[in-house]
Amino acid sequence: MNKLIIIGAGGHGKVIADNALKNGYTDICFVDDHATGEVMGFPIIGTSADIPKLDDGKTDFIIGIGNNAVRKMIAEKYGVHWVRLIHPSAQIAACVTVGCGTVVMAGAVINACATVGAHCIINTRAVIEHDNIIDNYAHISPNATLGGTVHVGERTHIGIGATVINNIEVCENCVVGAGAAVVKNMRESGTYAGVPARKIK
Ligand SMILES: CC(C)(COP(=O)(O)OP(=O)(O)OC[C@H]1O[C@@H](n2cnc3c(N)ncnc32)[C@H](O)[C@@H]1OP(=O)(O)O)[C@@H](O)C(=O)NCCC(=O)NCCS
Structure with missing residues (x-):
């Protein structure tokens, strides 16, 4: 199973982390522009600016942000492997x-x-x-x-x-x-x- 990076460590990001666990992901982390530390025991490893360097070709990404316009902006900005x-x-x-x-x-x-x-x-x-x-x-x-x-x-x-x-x-x-x-x-x-x-x- 690939590593999963969730963009956004707020409430929606947490529900996604649980969903990811149920789908078998074990290596889960977050990036967030406003929070540091950890969420639900998963580390916040950087901000959205770090996404290009975190994209090693073997990592899955998903956006944990409820705002539809922000999700669109992030999805269009980064050409990473988006999972469902x-x-x-x-x-x-x-x-x-x-x-x-x-x-x-x-x-x-x-x-x-x-x-x-x-x-x-x-x-x-x-x-x-x-x-x-x-x-x-x-x-x-x-x-x-x-x-x-x-x-x-x-x-x-x-x-x-x-x-x-x-x-x-x-x-x-x-x-x-x-x-x-x-x-x-x-x-x-x-x-x-x-x-x-x-x-x-
Ligand atoms: C409809 C909604 C977007 C309006 O938010 P807003 O733009 O901040 O509007 P306001 O709170 O200023 O409310 C404006 C008026 O609409 C009324 N109103 C707000 N939400 C309403 C609703 N869901 N149903 C009926 N009337 C509503 C308010 O009572 C207010 O009436 P008034 O002018 O007579 O006092 C918001 O109340 C709403 O329902 N959001 C959905 C939230 C949601 O589903 N979240 C899910 C997260 S997982």
């Missing part, structure tokens, strides 16, 4: 594709023929129903549920416990608030909240 991590308790159906750098957390369900892009977060117990298309750098929060044939655009964040009914398009760079119910297409980037969800910003 799928927690063993996640359910991945037939004909699903999951892009590089994406993490699928404990208890998540991705149903048949869904396509999940690169550097996405499919968080704890999220449900991605059949035929969804989740574009790069999206984050589907814990317990969010997307009905069948939903399309989530690049960098969009679906909040914790939000629901999106089937056949809906949520465009790029949206934030859907915690607990929202999305029942209409969202064609304009912005922040949406409530039941039914309406644009608030």
Whole structure:
């Protein structure tokens, strides 16, 4: 098993470290621009500026940062070997594709023929129903549920416990608030909240 470097030693990075352990990684460390020392017993070995010199061709990398725009910036900046991590308790159906750098957390369900892009977060117990298309750098929060044939655009964040009914398009760079119910297409980037969800910003 290769060494794994997690970029970002905050809360999301910790959940990724646990996911990595469950996937058999034993040699795990972090880089972080603001923290030093260790996290969960794993050392912080440098900052993002050190990534090029830490890339020895035998090391896997993953971004442990929840901010979608920051994840995109880092992914585009460094040409390292990005791994995908799928927690063993996640359910991945037939004909699903999951892009590089994406993490699928404990208890998540991705149903048949869904396509999940690169550097996405499919968080704890999220449900991605059949035929969804989740574009790069999206984050589907814990317990969010997307009905069948939903399309989530690049960098969009679906909040914790939000629901999106089937056949809906949520465009790029949206934030859907915690607990929202999305029942209409969202064609304009912005922040949406409530039941039914309406644009608030
Ligand atoms: C929707 C959200 C992004 C808005 O955050 P914000 O831009 O900082 O907005 P504010 O907190 O200033 O709230 C603006 C208004 O929207 C309301 N509001 C905020 N979040 C709401 C939500 N989820 N549902 C309904 N109304 C909400 C606020 O009560 C406030 O109303 P008011 O103007 O009448 O007082 C945020 O509250 C949210 O739900 N984020 C999701 C967090 C999440 O899922 N994290 C998962 C991490 S794994």
